[in-house]
Amino acid sequence: MTDSARIQVPQIVVNEPLPPSAPAPESAREESLVRQYLQKRSSGRLADGAFSLTMLLSALSIFLIVALIVYTLGSGSKMSIHEFGWKFFIHSDWDPVNGSFGALPFIFGTVASSLLALCIAVPLAIGVAIFITEMCPGPLRAPISFLTELLAAIPSVVYGLWAVFVLVPLMRDHLGPVLLKVFGWTGFFEGDNFGIGMLTASIILAIMILPVISSITRDVMRAVPINQREGMLALGATRWEMIRIGVLRNARIGIVGAVILGLGRALGETMAVTMVIGNRPQIAKSLFAPGYTLASVIANEFSEATDDMYLSALVEIGLALFLVTIVVNGIARLLVWAVTRGTPARHA
């Protein structure tokens, strides 16, 4: 697509101002006519300045948006910050009726479900990336990468719908009992298994963050020079040794970046998690137990929060979520840039 665009460009430029068959000496005259024509259309310094100013203002509006978000979240949560201070984040009692707010169960839910989702998604995502970049036969490559990208196009609420009606019964009736039998001794699979809970939420989260991680891992792996692969193979390495030493080792910083980017996505994911995590503010060891996340408590309770302190506490949760995802995404972007921008990941 871009290739064809590149080729057509000269035609646009040459065709418009100059008649194709104009002899060379006359072209100077023609050019001045073109200039006159353009000047008549008021394309002077004023238009240029106005145009670049408009572009600059649009670019600056991105700063403005971030500043406005920070400002509104900050001013909205002032009340709660003054009242609870740091205790807000280490207090585990969430009782809106009695005006006691502690966000620890939500932090636990968010962190636990995201990490669990990463544990499921990362090996799969790297496996897919390895398959697509290093092993896949040519004709299959495009369809498979298209399919994995398609996973990213499915809206969160549709994942939630599918999870509620397919994954939850599956977990309750088939997967759950098997897990209990095999891993019951670890203590992570205790209590009643209703199908909804931390594990189901993590699985759906894993499916949702997979395309992000695998597509960036793929980009990063593709940025590794082909010489690395050829060198390894020429030394008699098997394909796996070539991938492990020649590719993964060079790309690892970028892959870490991709994983962190996936983490950022998982931390903020709202709808699908809200629909299957069970929405109970508690800290439980069992993965079958219901939990609650920062994002889903906002989704569920924001529109029914009546008194100011309740609202303020919810906004403070939003602020915390915002700051955490900004830090996580910032780190991830820097890591990915470090690799894909041509900076060597490892220097001897």
Next chain:
Amino acid sequence: MIEGVEQTKLDVLTAPPPMRNSRANSVRRMLSDHLVTGLAILSTVLVIAPLVAILLYLIYKGASSLNLAFFTKIPAPVGEEGGGMANSIVGSGIILSLASAMGVPVGIAAGVYLAEYGRGRILGNLVRFTADVLNGVPSIVMGIAIYSLIVVRQGHFSALAGGVALAIMMIPTVTRTTEEMLLTVPHAVREAALGLGVPKWRTVISVSLRTASPGIITGCMLAFARVAGETAPLLFTAFGNQFWSANLNQPIGALPLQIFVYAISPYDEWHRLAWAGALVLIVLIMVSVTLVRVVAGRGILKGNQ
């Protein structure tokens, strides 16, 4: 990397083991190679399986519940049969048009700044980084921010607030793709235009943007598809509406919101409608994305063919 290569080389060269050992070693290496190949294929299958499962189940459940009433009727009260999501489909259309009308021009302009004016400047890098970070902000947080900024000030939920929330989510994606696409336009082309005395603004519009337009349109459609399915930012901005409303100052229904409400309801009839809604939503997203890809790829939108 270099140590890695040398290490293997050393392993191969400096360990002259007895014949049997070396054969065992190479068998082990071959086995681990096959094992990893198998694992990679397995993980690809495991990743594609849920996608296929979701799509097939969606088509199976959704197609059986789709009928004309779904597209023409507004939601029926609890207990009544029938009803549809016509108002939500129209509402989604209104919110998305608003979002595109606000988000796309700003996004493209910011992308133009990054590619044409901000190259290598500190400000340009800052804007790029901020856009990337804004891209990762959870959509629910965007919902709260717009709630405090617009809904609280207006005093009521509105379609406008929903549109603004989605527009803000579109901007970073549009900006970054516009920039990347403009960077693929060769410098010689710009120089040729400037050399002919075409002013910079005209060069940007008629040469750079026009050349990159297929890619930019694809980027805009991807941003559109991404926000089309967003539910979280609409929860406290557009809020949803069970009745017809095209008023920008009133709460308005949206397809993803209606799917969410129906999915967590306890009624079978509503679940049925939720599946139908999800199918319609997915089809709308997929069709818009593929259509524009095909059209843009064929150069029809390039204007000079």
